Amino acid sequence: MRKQIAAANWKMNLTYQQGETLTDELLDNEYSLKENHEVVFGVPFPYLGMVAGKTANKKGFYVAAQNCSNKKSGAYTGETSVEMLSSLHIQYVIIGHSERREYFNESDQMLAEKVNLALDFGLTPIFCCGEPLAIREAENQNEFVEVQLQESLFHLSAEQLKKIVIAYEPIWAIGTGKTASSQQAQEMHAHLRSVLAAKFTNEVADEISILYGGSVKAANAVEIFGMPDVDGGLVGGASLVAAEFAAIIRALK
Ligand code: 13P
Numbered sequence: 001m002r003k004q005i006a007a008a009n010w011k012m013n014l015t016y017q018q019g020e021t022l023t024d025e026l027l028d029n030e031y032s033l034k035e036n037h038e039v040v041f042g043v044p045f046p047y048l049g050m051v052a053g054k055t056a057n058k059k060g061f062y063v064a065a066q067n068c069s070n071k072k073s074g075a076y077t078g079e080t081s082v083e084m085l086s087s088l089h090i091q092y093v094i095i096g097h098s099e100r101r102e103y104f105n106e107s108d109q110m111l112a113e114k115v116n117l118a119l120d121f122g123l124t125p126i127f128c129c130g131e132p133l134a135i136r137e138a139e140n141q142n143e144f145v146e147v148q149l150q151e152s153l154f155h156l157s158a159e160q161l162k163k164i165v166i167a168y169e170p171i172w173a174i175g176t177g178k179t180a181s182s183q184q185a186q187e188m189h190a191h192l193r194s195v196l197a198a199k200f201t202n203e204v205a206d207e208i209s210i211l212y213g214g215s216v217k218a219a220n221a222v223e224i225f226g227m228p229d230v231d232g233g234l235v236g237g238a239s240l241v242a243a244e245f246a247a248i249i250r251a252l253k
Contacts (some may be wrong), residue, residue: 003209004225004237004252005165006234007040007126008239009066009094019047023054025242027248033060037252040064040092040126044160045080052089062190064092064126067100070113082114086121088150096128098171108151115152119160120208126211126234127153127164129192133166133172141170141188146195160201166210168192173214174234182223182230185212189229218247 006226014022023041033039042064043051055061069079082116085093095118096111111127118125129148131141153161167186173180180188189210197205212224224230232252238244 002207003036003037003038003230005038005040005209005211006249006252007042007211007234008245009042009234009236010044010239012044014239015156016047018086020050021080022242023051026246027054027058029246038062040247041068042094048088058174062091063068063092064094065223066094068093068114068118070110082117082121082123085123092124092126094128095125098128098130098169098174100173108148111152119163124163124165126167128167128169128183130169130171134169136172142191145192149195154199155230158204161200162204162207164208166192166208167213168210169213169234177215178206179215179220180225185224186227186231216248218244221251225253
């Protein structure tokens, strides 16, 4: 059974104290998580240890870094390696978010290097893909996203690929309040799964969790997560409000 995941991406928001309060509020709730449900807190680097400590004994709760270096170690001032994350017992790392691709010029090749390092050190990459508005308007989104997978994931073995989580985040839906319709999300997720099935196997494609991201809220999570190929969400703005994200966790199918 595929994992169903509610992942928070706090991005560059909240002070340490606000992050602590939000984590405590979320962990105080009751969720009745199923065996295949996971909750992931994607928090800023300085808060990783704090959130990892609070979630350590909570079944089904994990922590993600929002980025990692594409270098293993060495003289790269200001960078954070996956080995450092692994030594903090961080289980997930978000790789290739559109904000990193766009504002920090992260190339497909660089993302492939990050994916390799994450897998080498036992972290699960949450690999992000998604098209900008102009590509959607030209109806080229399927090809665009397919190339993103090809360039950063297709060098992996089937065994490696099975360890990856994919997040489809159409850029036009991020932080805009304009979510993809559940139908649009389903169509793209089914497309991504068929691309993976063609390159690897149906069995491998069936095992990969594909999250939707882009203006997920408590009010639309049940409908979006209810689609057959949507395995939860990667949530920005709504993950900063305890009651909202708690409801999103409860929306996992
Ligand atoms: P919003 O939920 O704020 O649209 O952000 C989505 C996102 O980028 C999650 O990674």
